[in-house]
Amino acid sequence: MEGRAAALGAGTVLNALATGTGAAFGIDVETRATVRLDPDREDVSGTIAEDPDADTTLIERCVALAIERWGDGEGGTVRTDSDVPLAAGLKSSSAAANAAVLATCDALGLRVGDEANGDDANDTGGGDADPDVTRLEACRLGVCAARDAGVTVTGAFDDATASMLGGVCLTDNDDDRLRSREAVDWDVLVWTPPERAYSADADVDRCGDVASMADLVADLAADGQYGEAMSVNGLAFSAALGFDTDPAVEAMPLASGVSLSGTGPSVVAVAAPDDPDADLDALADRWADRPGTLRRTTTRNDGATVGETHEH
Numbered sequence: 001m002e003g004r005a006a007a008l009g010a011g012t013v014l015n016a017l018a019t020g021t022g023a024a025f026g027i028d029v030e031t032r033a034t035v036r037l038d039p040d041r042e043d044v045s046g047t048i049a050e051d052p053d054a055d056t057t058l059i060e061r062c063v064a065l066a067i068e069r070w071g072d073g074e075g076g077t078v079r080t081d082s083d084v085p086l087a088a089g090l091k092s093s094s095a096a097a098n099a100a101v102l103a104t105c106d107a108l109g110l111r112v113g114d115e116a117n118g119d120d121a122n123d124t125g126g127g128d129a130d131p132d133v134t135r136l137e138a139c140r141l142g143v144c145a146a147r148d149a150g151v152t153v154t155g156a157f158d159d160a161t162a163s164m165l166g167g168v169c170l171t172d173n174d175d176d177r178l179r180s181r182e183a184v185d186w187d188v189l190v191w192t193p194p195e196r197a198y199s200a201d202a203d204v205d206r207c208g209d210v211a212s213m214a215d216l217v218a219d220l221a222a223d224g225q226y227g228e229a230m231s232v233n234g235l236a237f238s239a240a241l242g243f244d245t246d247p248a249v250e251a252m253p254l255a256s257g258v259s260l261s262g263t264g265p266s267v268v269a270v271a272a273p274d275d276p277d278a279d280l281d282a283l284a285d286r287w288a289d290r291p292g293t294l295r296r297t298t299t300r301n302d303g304a305t306v307g308e309t310h311e312h
């Protein structure tokens with residue numbers, strides 16, 4: 001019983017650490033999971049390809065919860081490999097959790113899809129018309145595992161939905177509610193400095209101090225003004241969490257929106273196709289001397305996939 005799945009990394013529009021409301025968008029970087037189930041085993045053991053010393057509790061918990069919900073007491077193994085580094089601000093934990101839950105569903109032979117008339121404000125309208133498991137159910141299970149594993153502050157349902165469904169997802173993380181989801185077609189430039197920042201270590205009290213800015217960002221995002229929302233979010237949360245605002249200021253004349261992603265350290269700039277001033281090539285030149293890596297990618301609106309993946 002082997003299953004595979006891949007889920008997206010994401011960038012931030014609104015960090016939920018101040019108010020519980022957050023927004024994020026799926027980007028074309030993936031984390032893949034392979035799950036092997038064994039009816040004669042009870043435990044689940046995990047491996048993270050890029051970092052043999054990293055904590056595997058999250059992915060093991062995802063598989064265990066999925067077996068508890070849909071399986072029959074199996075044990076097994078789970079392995080992830082990822083295009084994105086851990087703790088870089090690109091939602092690797094949400095992508096790993098989604099991929100691990102979906103790969104377990106695949107190993108159990110379940111049909112995964114999207115409910116046509118779901119209870120959420122915006123179902124995605126794709127996939128199997130009568131699935132055994134919806135992607136939103138799988139997403140919520142991954143968020144439960146993330147809370148159990150202690151890798152998140154709010155549960156990060158914003159990051160998890162963006163990774164699972166793609167597009168821009170605006171959520172209330174206090175009750176894991178998807179408020180809206182919209183497809184977007186942006187070019188994306190990501191600068192990832194060499195240092196790492198785990199979300200669970202972020203200074204939540206400092207984020208609370210910028211709650212009025214977060215409310216403003218939520219209003220902009222609810223109104224579809226994602227670029228403006230990102231840029232306000234980036235300035236407010238960079239200041240609150242002690243990150244340099246220079247990269248964002250340098251990007252503002254050349255991007256439709258730019259923000260610290262999650263709790264950092266990556267900074268994500270986007271170019272909307274109808275923005276004549278956006279020029280990510282020029283921004284890449286401007287950011288070129290900064291230490292770390294620059295990555296060009298795009299948004300994705302299809303989200304996580306189940307079945308064969310292309311391991312790198």
Ligand SMILES: Nc1ncnc2c1ncn2[C@@H]1O[C@H](COP(=O)(O)OP(=O)(O)OP(=O)(O)O)[C@@H](O)[C@H]1O
Nearest residue numbers: 055080086087088089090091092093096198199262
């Ligand atoms: N690729 C992965 N495979 C398995 N587990 C992962 C992976 N990425 C993250 N995790 C788990 O999630 C924990 C938190 O990781 P990380 O800080 O990267 O998550 P994050 O909150 O999504 O942050 P970021 O947005 O900065 O990536 C890690 O310690 C690890 O247990």
Ligand SMILES: O=C(O)C1=C[C@@H](O)[C@@H](O)[C@H](O)C1
Nearest residue numbers: 015016022152153154156262
């Ligand atoms: O751990 C969390 O709850 C979060 C972490 C960051 O990615 C934030 O961007 C997100 O909104 C919430």
